[in-house]
Amino acid sequence: xxxxxxxxxxxxxxxxxxxxxxxxxxxxxxxxxxxxxxxxxxxxxxxxxxxxxxxxxxxxxxxxxxxxxxxxxxxxxxxxxxxxxxxxxxxxxxxxxxxxxxxxxxxxxxxxxxxxxxxxxxxxxxxxxxxxxxxxxxxxxxxxxxxxxxxxxxxxxxxxxxxxxxxxxxxxxxxxxxxxxxxxxxxxxxxxxxxxxxxxxxxxxxxxxxxxxxxxxxxxxxxxxxxxxxxxxxxxxxxxxxxxxxxxxxxxxxxxxxxxxxxxxxxxxxxxxxxxxxxxxxxxxxxxxxxxxxxxxxxxxxxxxxxxxxxxxxxxxxxxxxxxxxxxxxxxxxxxxxxxxxxxxxxxxxxxxxxxxxxxxxxxxxxxxxxxxxxxxxxxxxxxxxxxxxxxxxxxxxxxxxxxxxxxxxxxxxxxxxxxxxxxxxxxxxxxxxxxxxxxxxxxxxxxxxxxxxxxxxxxxxxxxxxxxxxxxxxxxxxxxxxxxxxxxxxxxxxxxxxxxxxxxxxxxxxxxxxxxxxxxxxxxxxxxxxxxxxxxxxxxxxx
Amino acid sequence: xxxxxxxxxxxxxxxxxxxxxxxxxxxxxxxxxxxxxxxxxxxxxxxxxxxxxxxxxxxxxxxxxxxxxxxxxxxxxxxxxxxxxxxxxxxxxxxxxxxxxxxxxxxxxxxxxxxxxxxxxxxxxxxxxxxxxxxxxxxxxxxxxxxxxxxxxxxxxxxxxxxxxxxxxxxxxxxxxxxxxxxxxxxxxxxxxxxxxxxxxxxxxxxxxxxxxxxxxxxxxxxxxxxxxxxxxxxxxxxx
Ligand SMILES: Cc1cc2nc3c(=O)[nH]c(=O)nc-3n(C[C@H](O)[C@H](O)[C@H](O)COP(=O)(O)OP(=O)(O)OC[C@H]3O[C@@H](n4cnc5c(N)ncnc54)[C@H](O)[C@@H]3O)c2cc1C
Ligand code: SF4
Ligand code: SF4
Ligand code: FES
Numbered sequence: 001x002x003x004x005x006x007x008x009x010x011x012x013x014x015x016x017x018x019x020x021x022x023x024x025x026x027x028x029x030x031x032x033x034x035x036x037x038x039x040x041x042x043x044x045x046x047x048x049x050x051x052x053x054x055x056x057x058x059x060x061x062x063x064x065x066x067x068x069x070x071x072x073x074x075x076x077x078x079x080x081x082x083x084x085x086x087x088x089x090x091x092x093x094x095x096x097x098x099x100x101x102x103x104x105x106x107x108x109x110x111x112x113x114x115x116x117x118x119x120x121x122x123x124x125x126x127x128x129x130x131x132x133x134x135x136x137x138x139x140x141x142x143x144x145x146x147x148x149x150x151x152x153x154x155x156x157x158x159x160x161x162x163x164x165x166x167x168x169x170x171x172x173x174x175x176x177x178x179x180x181x182x183x184x185x186x187x188x189x190x191x192x193x194x195x196x197x198x199x200x201x202x203x204x205x206x207x208x209x210x211x212x213x214x215x216x217x218x219x220x221x222x223x224x225x226x227x228x229x230x231x232x233x234x235x236x237x238x239x240x241x242x243x244x245x246x247x248x249x250x251x252x253x254x255x256x257x258x259x260x261x262x263x264x265x266x267x268x269x270x271x272x273x274x275x276x277x278x279x280x281x282x283x284x285x286x287x288x289x290x291x292x293x294x295x296x297x298x299x300x301x302x303x304x305x306x307x308x309x310x311x312x313x314x315x316x317x318x319x320x321x322x323x324x325x326x327x328x329x330x331x332x333x334x335x336x337x338x339x340x341x342x343x344x345x346x347x348x349x350x351x352x353x354x355x356x357x358x359x360x361x362x363x364x365x366x367x368x369x370x371x372x373x374x375x376x377x378x379x380x381x382x383x384x385x386x387x388x389x390x391x392x393x394x395x396x397x398x399x400x401x402x403x404x405x406x407x408x409x410x411x412x413x414x415x416x417x418x419x420x421x422x423x424x425x426x427x428x429x430x431x432x433x434x435x436x437x438x439x440x441x442x443x444x445x446x447x448x449x450x451x452x453x454x455x456x457x458x459x460x461x462x463x464x465x466x467x468x469x470x471x472x473x474x475x476x477x478x479x480x481x482x483x484x485x486x487x488x489x490x491x492x493x494x495x496x497x498x499x500x501x502x503x504x505x506x507x508x509x510x511x512x513x514x515x516x517x518x519x520x521x522x523x524x525x526x527x528x529x530x531x532x533x534x535x536x537x538x539x540x541x542x543x544x
Numbered sequence: 545x546x547x548x549x550x551x552x553x554x555x556x557x558x559x560x561x562x563x564x565x566x567x568x569x570x571x572x573x574x575x576x577x578x579x580x581x582x583x584x585x586x587x588x589x590x591x592x593x594x595x596x597x598x599x600x601x602x603x604x605x606x607x608x609x610x611x612x613x614x615x616x617x618x619x620x621x622x623x624x625x626x627x628x629x630x631x632x633x634x635x636x637x638x639x640x641x642x643x644x645x646x647x648x649x650x651x652x653x654x655x656x657x658x659x660x661x662x663x664x665x666x667x668x669x670x671x672x673x674x675x676x677x678x679x680x681x682x683x684x685x686x687x688x689x690x691x692x693x694x695x696x697x698x699x700x701x702x703x704x705x706x707x708x709x710x711x712x713x714x715x716x717x718x719x720x721x722x723x724x725x726x727x728x729x730x731x732x733x734x735x736x737x738x739x740x741x742x743x744x745x746x747x748x749x750x751x752x753x754x755x756x757x758x759x760x761x762x763x764x765x766x767x768x769x770x771x772x773x774x775x776x777x778x779x780x781x782x783x784x
Contacts, residue, residue, distance in 0.1 A: 031762075123594055126586035140734045146741065147749045148768050154753075155765045163754040171746070174737045184638055184721030186690055186728070193729035198776035204768035206776070214695060217591050221698060222724075225717055229635050237583065259582045292587045328569050328616065332589045340775040357775065408695060412671075413590055416614060526580065534568070534576040 002418030003325075007427075010348045010378050014388055014425055017350035022396065026344075028355040034362050041365035041372075043430075044315055044465075049285045055510050057309040057448075064284040064316060070301050073518035074508045076525070077242045077264065079501040082255055084244075087268050087499065091117040091233075092491045093484075094253050094269035096240045097299065099127030100216070101456025101476035102275030103223045105445075106232055108484025109273075114491055116232050117267060119256050121239035121276075121294045121525065124227065125220040128277050128292050128457065129476065132216030133335035133409065135208035136180075136477075137470035138173035140195055144205035146170040153471060156202045156359060157436075157464020160312065165462035168443045169471070172478040177209055179477070183222050186211055200336045200469035202359040208470035213335055213409045215473065239298065239525050242504055243272065243306045243452065246497035251306065251452035255501070257525075270494040271451050271487035274299040275480065278435035278457040281527040284316050288331025289432040298523035299458040303439045305507045308447045311460040312437030317467055320345075320363035322431020324378075324386030326417040331431045334389060334410060336360075336469045341406060342397045344390045346425075347376035361466050364430040371429070378427055386427035395422055434472060436463050445483030451494055453483040553619040570597050570612035570623060583627035590614045593697030596669060598624045609669045609701045629700030631711040634718065641718070643726040648681060652715050655681060657708040664702035664712055670695055674702045674712050681715055686727060689719040 003011060029037065039045050051065040055072060063071070093109040095102045098120035106118045118124070139149040149170040154161050177195070181187060188196040188210050197206040211218040227234065237259040244266060246252040253269040276299030280291025289295070304310060321338070323329040339345070339356045345363070346352050347370055354366040367387050371377030377385035394403045403422045404411055414421050438460030445453040456476040463471060511518070552563045555573055562577035571585060586594030595612035602620035612625065634651040641647050649655055655678070664674035673692050680688035693716035703711040740746070753761065 122586055123583075123592075126592050126594055130592050131587050131589055140731070140737050142733055142736070143773075146746045147753065150750060150753060151761055151764045151768060154761055159758050159761070167750055167754065171741055171750075174734060174741065178734060178738060181728075181730075182725060184723070184725035186694070186720055186724040189728055189731070193731045194733055195731055199772065199774075204765070204772045206773070212694060214591070217697070218694070218720075221696075221717055222721060225633075225721065226638070228633060229637065231635070290589075292589075292592070293581075293585050327567070328572075328614075337776070409591070412695075413614070417616075526582070528580065529572070529575040530578050530580055531576060534572045 003424065004381060006381055007378065011424070013348070013350035014346060014390060017346070018390065018393065021344055021346070021352060022393070024352070026352045026355045029358060029362055037365045037369070038361055041369045042361055043285050043287070043318055044361070046285070050314055054514050054516060056304050056507070057307060058304070058313070061314070063313045064282070066282040066284050067279060067297055067300070067313065069518070069520065070282070070297060070522040070524060071304055072511065072516050073520050073522040074511060075242055075305065075504045076521040076523060077255055077504060079504050082264050082266055082501070084266060084499040084501065087266050089117070089265065089267040091115050091267065091269050093271045093273065093487050094119065094267055095273045095275060096254060097121070097127070097275035097277060097458070098124050098234070099275060099277050099456060099476065100129035100219055100223065100473065101480040102273070103220070103227055104477050104480030105273045105275060105455055105484040107223065107226055107230065108481045109488040110230055110232055112485055112488035114488035117235065117269070118227065118232055119235040119238045119240060119267070121237070123236050124234050125224040126292060126294065127220065128295060129216045129473070130220040131290070131292060131333070132473055133213040133333065134200060134337050135198065135210035135215050135470045136177065136473035137203065137207050137468070138177045138209060138474055139170060139205065139207055140174050140177055140209070141197055141206060144207050146173070148204055149173065149207065152203050153468055154464070156468035157466055160464035162461040164443050168482065169462055169475060169478050172481070173474045176474055176477040180219065180222070183226055185218055185222050188212065198337055198340050200340060201357045201363070202468045203470070210337065213337065213407045219473070240302060241523060242501065243302050244268065244499050244501065245306060245503055247500055248497045250450040250496070252496045252499055266499065268496060268499060270491040270496060271453065273445070273453040273455060273483050273487060274303060274439065274458050275455050276458045280432050282524070284432055287318060287430065287432040288322055290319055290322055290331055290333040291432070293526065296524040296527060298525060299454065300439065301523040303447060303449070303452065303454060306449055306452070306503050308449050308452065309440045310437060311440040312465055313460065315436040315465045316432060317360060317434035317436050318364040318430040319433035320360055320367055320430050321389055321428040323426070324384045324429040325380045325427040326419070327382045328417065329413065330384065333431065333433065334426060334428055335407070338389060338391060338394070338407065338410070341402070342393045344393060346388045346390055347374070348378045349376060359466070360469065367430055380427065384429065386429045388425040389428050390425045391421040392423050392425065434467055436460070436465055436467050441479070443482065444486035445479045446486065453487060455479040455483045553617070555617050556620070556622045558624050564617065566617070568617055570599070570610065570615050570617055571595055573617045574612070574623070584612065584625040588613045591697055593699030594627065596626045596699040596701055598626050609667050611669050626704070629704055631700050631703040631714060633711065633714045636718070638721050638725055641722055643686065643722050644684070648715070648719060651718060654708065654710050655715055658682060658710060659708050661707060663705045663707065667701050667705040669699060669701060670697055672696060677716055678710065678712050681719055686719050686723045689716055690723050693720065
């Protein structure tokens with residue numbers, strides 16, 4: 001492993017050009033150039049990879065074809081298989097998903113007096129949140145303000161963000177940092193207690209708060225501990241497969257599936273909070289993904305079938321620096337903070353071709369161009385292509401020991417495969433990273449369906465067409481808390497009628513009427529990597 | 545895609561033999577063998593601790609632990625996943641726990657029974673100095689516990705192996721929370737900002753922005769970008 005002979009020639013060029021590049025920048029793109037770069041090279045703009053949705057609330061709109069395949073499939077659940085006259089499980093608030101968004105909603109609803117059931121597909125805490133390395137955005141430093149955070153977020157989102165959601169985001173953000181600290185999160189701090197913050201691409205101030213490169217892990221460890229301390233009921237390995245409605249069309253809970261016993265069982269709830277995260281494991285456009293095993297868009301499918309509209313669902317974020325080598329780490333993320341800390345982006349010849357601090361969309365497009373048409377990518381023995389992230393610059397600039405202090409996690413992961421990022425560059429290529437859109441919500445996380453909330457990556461609008469780095473971690477806590485409070489306060493006024501799964505029957509029928517005959521059913525629950533599919537990862541960039 | 549270049553090697557999953565391509569991680573090898581993993585897989589990236597696997601190499605007697613998503617298979621490896629550890633966790637209200645060791649030992653009295661045998665350190669798939677942080681916890685050196693345990697993925701292996709029946713990882717979690725909440729001094733800058741937001745200091749400007757058109761927003765953005773300063777300060781240096 002490590003870097004085999006194929007890489008040597010290029011590695012020597014990188015070494016040779018490093019001193020000359022030291023302290024040099026690359027001119028950042030002006031708006032017109034950026035727009036044309038995106039139009040030509042960004043996967044979001046390649047319409048051939050998208051498909052029109054022919055049924056449901058977004059009929060006539062488009063989405064990545066992998067998602068449309070799921071939306072245009074009949075339900076995994078056969079409505080007749082559950083007996084809705086005998087419901088054993090009832091709760092005030094049912095939270096579905098246990099990443100940062102779900103756990104926060106559960107804790108907050110509990111704190112505000114509601115009885116809570118937290119159902120999740122894998123173990124408590126297994127999520128995209130636990131994988132977040134970089135940090136959480138909040139305007140806490142004196143030179144920053146929520147106003148600047150607001151402007152940065154809107155520009156990053158290409159002006160499409162829902163303004164009131166952004167306002168809630170930036171105003172609540174510093175309170176979220178305070179809340180997490182009060183629960184015992186060990187943020188990186190200066191000796192006087194001030195927060196240490198850095199500036200990810202697209203932000204105009206230092207405002208990303210980190211816990212080394214283990215930010216999400218630290219958050220989830222603390223929050224799951226708190227869930228256990230509060231003795232909140234948790235059902236692990238129990239994914240939701242469909243929402244329940246009542247005869248008045250309100251959301252009334254969900255049907256869960258027990259992975260171990262393979263039983264379906266309904267849970268009635270006065271409020272239901274979807275926090276099921278993103279869609280990375282659908283591998284949109286065949287890209288690798290940075291997402292966890294359970295990121296299969298289940299929440300989108302369930303909410304859609306129940307009648308909720310999806311917003312900006314055709315916008316998928318590709319993180320520019322996913323691992324391209326070694327093969328075992330394909331698609332995993334190299335945090336943006338590595339670039340913030342000084343690593344340049346260079347091609348096979350050791351030349352820079354883009355400003356290392358461009359936004360994610362522009363940098364991804366630039367890398368795809370450089371590897372494709374530019375012909376300056378580095379080919380790997382498994383047929384991947386990539387671009388160098390010149391990590392040794394970090395110690396050259398910041399002094400010996402900087403890399404290890406800031407990026408212990410990245411270091412140990414590469415070390416396992418014989419690569420030493422302190423002294424050797426690492427090979428990267430864009431990887432599917434984030435679902436920019438999602439279920440349409442208001443500032444309290446309410447969806448189009450009464451008593452149904454959506455928070456976090458499953459929801460859409462706050463990030464417009466493109467999310468800025470560090471803005472998702474803050475989003476999940478801000479809206480997790482808002483939905484938790486709103487739900488807990490509302491349940492006293494909610495009366496659930498007769499439970500029903502008629503919307504599933506109706507949806508299945510609408511597929512037949514539209515002459516859509518799908519060979520699969522949805523939600524997907526888990527991706528299938530069995531047998532030779534294990535190896536297909538090698539092919540992701542073919543033809544690019 | 546299975547071609548001649550890929551060399552197949554034998555592995556044993558819970559005793560049953562499968563031929564899989566070399567170079568795969570344990571997780572991918574099991575999937576190649578036909579397992580659709582339900583328990584025992586989370587992040588696929590080495591941070592969640594869901595995929596801990598007990599294994600033995602051919603010709604050795606040692607039982608080792610590794611993360612399935614990170615450990616590369618070897619020929620004739622014997623594998624068994626350990627997806628759940630029923631480890632003890634104390635229940636507490638973090639607000640009321642104080643930063644002294646007596647509160648830690650009240651919640652986890654077994655801490656003082658550590659034999660300093662180092663079995664936990666040898667077993668930890670993250671290669672953490674587990675005995676080191678347990679010893680620091682016994683001394684009441686909270687900062688050291690934070691430093692040595694910060695990469696813990698909560699897989700529970702140390703608790704499985706400990707002859708003195710400690711759950712080192714849960715003890716470390718408690719101490720990290722105490723440290724983060726009660727020991728690190730609060731930030732006056734953050735307090736100030738919270739006051740400003742509560743006082744509605746940014747409300748007017750925000751309302752104007754919500755009405756602003758794209759050009760105005762871009763103009764403000766360019767203004768802010770022009771005064772943005774360094775992307776990061778160096779943490780170590782700042783401390784000195
Ligand atoms: C590698 C990586 C690094 C990142 N780094 C950063 C960063 O530095 N800063 C930042 O701001 N953002 C970052 N992000 C993005 C951010 O972490 C996520 O967008 C965010 O954490 C999503 O939180 P969530 O609670 O909405 O979803 P998740 O954390 O993904 O949680 C979803 C939960 O729902 C469960 N679930 C799914 N389907 C079902 C079902 N049918 N029934 C029940 N449960 C279900 C899942 O198992 C999981 O527990 C990163 C993302 C990744 C993948
Ligand atoms: S310290 Fe214990 S729980 Fe943490 S990673 Fe090591 S073995 Fe696993
Ligand atoms: S295994 Fe248990 S007894 Fe041995 S050193 Fe670790 S904590 Fe102490
Ligand atoms: S699957 Fe998360 S550590 Fe291996």
